[in-house]
Amino acid sequence: MxxxxxxxxxxxxxxxxxxxxxxxxxxxxxxxxxxxxxxxxxxxxxxxxxxxxxxxxxxxxxGFEPGLADREGLLSGEKERIAKAALDELPDGGAVILDAGTTTVRLAELLPTDRELTVVTHALPVATVLATRPGTTLHLVGGTVRGRTLAAVGSWALRDLAEIHVDVAFLGANGITADHGVTTPDLAEAAVKRALVTASRRTVVLADHTKVGRVDLARVADLADVDTLITDAAVEPELADEIEAAGTRVVRA
The missing domain is CATH 1.10.10.10 (Winged helix-like DNA-binding domain superfamily/Winged helix DNA-binding domain)
Known part of the structure; x- marks a missing residue:
């Protein structure tokens, strides 16, 4: 073996x-x-x-949620491939949401500069990458910043997100299963993630194989709300098949 x-x-x-x-x-x-x-x-x-x-x-x-610094170096190759595959989900122009997370930061770094994009984010690391990016109009959502993820949460963030509508939301996840949908450890962050889904026409979840089959404390969205899951090639085939059977397209990067 x-x-x-x-x-x-x-x-x-x-x-x-x-x-x-x-x-x-x-x-x-x-x-x-x-x-x-x-x-x-x-x-x-x-x-x-x-x-x-x-x-x-x-x-x-x-009940452990690794901090951003602890997660940055984990599965870096897989996250790179997931982020590159996510580029195929971008609109030619228009508006997208980038959620908090190390994979969405990598996607921010890879965003093309040959098209006009409006990006909405509540994640400080994502905003830092995109603040001076040519061709990108950045909207930073405010709120109370969680030290563990450097993401804005709370009523201010929810109020801001209720006023927008974008083409695609690129969502991070700590867990995703066919039965429980998308989950995350923190209730406040789950509320913001739900608002991201509501504010988007399509939802694309970026999650490496260690998140597939895992269930965390707070529910974010049912699989019916997720159009595409982009994961890596090490995902367990039966778990990916269950998610596809529920109606969500699975891309193995």
Whole structure:
């Protein structure tokens, strides 16, 4: 069994049972405990588990939401491919929304300069990238800034978003499943994300494979509200098939 296959089995077990034990995994997967410890270290480095004595716990069981700085270097290749695939969803001109998140920041960096685009965002990192971008008219939504994501939330943000309508919203997500739709850990940020969906004609979710099949605390939108999910090639086929069966197009970048 290759390491990526082991990692997926370990992560699946951790999420279904709430924790995993080094000794038990070594016996079941027929590898040494040292190999399992290296696997857990790799999963922790990707922000998927937290090591505890004798094993590990999935981050969602800890109510843990990684900060922006912690997420910037994770799965950078996958996020690059997702962002490049998202360029195909841009209108020739018009207006788009960019949600908060490391993948949407990458998309902001890749936005073409050969067309006129109006971009609305409540994310300070996205605004910083686009503030001086040729051909881009930037509208920054105000509100209370969450330190963990550097995104504006609260009544000011909701009021601003209620007054606009755009062609496409590029939405980040901490979790997406066929049954529970799009979810995120924070209630205030979930409310803003719902407003982004309401304000757009089409919604495109950008989420790497670790988010697919995961459910977080706060519901953002049902899959019926999501036109396209762009993820990476490592997504579990059965999870992607379930989402497509629900009517959302899945792009594997």
């Amino acid at each position: 290759y390491a990526p296959e082991r990692h997926q089995q370990i992560l699946t077990r951790a999420r279904s049972e709430g924790r995993v034990d080094v000794t038990a995994l070594a016996g079941e997967l027929d590898v040494t405990p040292e190999t399992i410890r290296r696997d857990l270290t790799a999963l922790e480095r990707h922000g998927l588990v937290r090591r505890v004595h004798g094993g590990a716990i999935p981050v969602e069981r800890l």
